[in-house]
Amino acid sequence: MVDSNKPDGLAVSEVLAAVLQVRPTSPHTGAGEGVLQVLLWKRALEPHAGRWSLPGGRLGPNEDVEASIRRQLAEKVDVRQLTHVEQLAVFSRPDRVPGDERVVATAFLGLVPCNVDPELPADTAWHPVDALPDTAFDHQAIVLRARDRLRAKLSYTNLGFALAPAEFTISALRGLYSAALGYKVSATNLQRVLSRRGLLEPTGATAPTGPSGGRPAALFRFSRSDMLVTDPFAVFKPPRA
Amino acid sequence: MVDSNKPDGLAVSEVLAAVLQVRPTSPHTGAGEGVLQVLLWKRALEPHAGRWSLPGGRLGPNEDVEASIRRQLAEKVDVRQLTHVEQLAVFSRPDRVPGDERVVATAFLGLVPCNVDPELPADTAWHPVDALPDTAFDHQAIVLRARDRLRAKLSYTNLGFALAPAEFTISALRGLYSAALGYKVSATNLQRVLSRRGLLEPTGATAPTGPSGGRPAALFRFSRSDMLVTDPFAVFKPPRA
DNA sequence: ACAAAAGTGTTCCCTCTACACCCATGC
DNA sequence: GCATGGGTGTAGAGGGAACACTTTTGT
DSSP states (O other), rough: OTTTTTTEEEEEEEEEEEEEEEEEESSSSOOOOEEEEEEEOOOSSSSTTTSSSSEEOOOOOOOOOHHHHHHHHHHHHHOOOOSSSEEEEEOTTTSSSSSOOOEEEEEEEEEEEOOOOOOOTEEEEEEEEEEOOOOOTHHHHHHHHHHHHHHHHHHHHHHGGGSSSSEEHHHHHHHOOOOOTSSOOHHHHHHHHHHTOOOOOEEEEEEEBBBOOOOOOOOESOOOOOOBBBOOOOOOOOOOO | OOTTTTTTTEEEEEEEEEEEEOOSSSSOEEEEOOOEEEEEEEESSSSSSSSSOOOOEEOOOTTOHHHHHHHHHHHHHHHOSSSSEEEOOOEEEETSSSSSSEEEEEEEEEEEEETTOOOTEEEEEEEETOOOBBOOHHHHHHHHHHHHHHHHHHHHHOOOOOGGGGEEHHHHHHHHHHHTTTSOOOHHHHHHHHHHHHHHEEEEEEOOTTTTOOOOOOEEESSSSOOBSOOOSSSOOOOOO
């Protein structure tokens, strides 16, 4: 129970990140569709020993929440190659963490491109977002919130850059979008939609053709690697000048 | 300066709300376009005495952040008729509030329909979002974030219900959308877009006609008064079954 | 009758979808 | 040549923007 005699507002501020990645199903072959996974860490101590939780920790005195989560991901799980970080929400139920102290969490979405495979401590592992193990505290809700945010932003921003390697083929990109969104995306239309917005540029090179032949695929890169809202108006566009 | 000797994570958690309303320009006449305004409170004490700040306060021990901001708005500024409340972001720069204590703020967007005019304490007043007075701390950034969130969500959700009275004419609704979005919205298309999504239903009644004549306007209501995402996919719609 | 305000019908245009068809490579 | 995967052309459809036109009231 929370001690009601404490002065108002005093609480422990923690930061947590749902780090998502579309991980290839078969390692070392780019084949397969890939699965959207989240980085979790198995708790050794009570409370919730043995359950899986999100990486993070306490806010340091001289950092804001985003600096804090970046520092902690780098320190604890050696994830330094985040291509995108954004706040999700505050999770603040008074009883969300048992114990004497009140703990308020600022949750983040973090994205890692599919081609990086950071070295992880023994107690850390990737888990499919759609088949989560037993999770600690309210961390399952945070993971689902992260997944939903990613899905939404893939549809009206250039956020695909954060899932993809520096260079990629359209069909590889199609696999990333399909895995993240949870439904098949057409390569044809994916290329046209992204090209029309000026988000893709060809590198000029082509990918080596596969073992069963086929035309070699052209390589592309994203023209920007910071997030950009490309479709701000679903309806009610402002009148054109 | 923040004292670096304090234990990690301990901080004061505060909640703040940018309460927005499209306020009619001429009171008591529904005429005029209305202006998007925010509720601010003039600080009497240092720090930042004389500057305008957002209502809010410290998180209580037995409430989550949303319950806290609703309680504080009701207590301090007697705003009880919020039609929508949602988290914006955490503001956590170590130096955002001068003093011995570290203060981390969870900022909210709150919406009040245009027809309610709550009684306000003497030190509280509405200010146009596009002509803010001197604001305290980082509160100006919070207000702008709230405005941007409102504008975005008006375009892909039914959030208009939170700005409008229970019953309204299309042209009154047009004024609300125009004031909030910052550009003229066509009444014709507004009605069709909202109707197509099933968000509007006619009450059957009509509004009294104005002093200068004209056909009496039909009254409508929103069919739902909780927020609903109506256009989740700007592009990359899932394939139809 | 005329002005004013509300509401409807119609056209245009843009862009996403779907699917057929062409291209480049390995065997 | 033929299978395989990559890329392009093109028709179709849906929906929002714009604007002309009709409807209903007051004077």
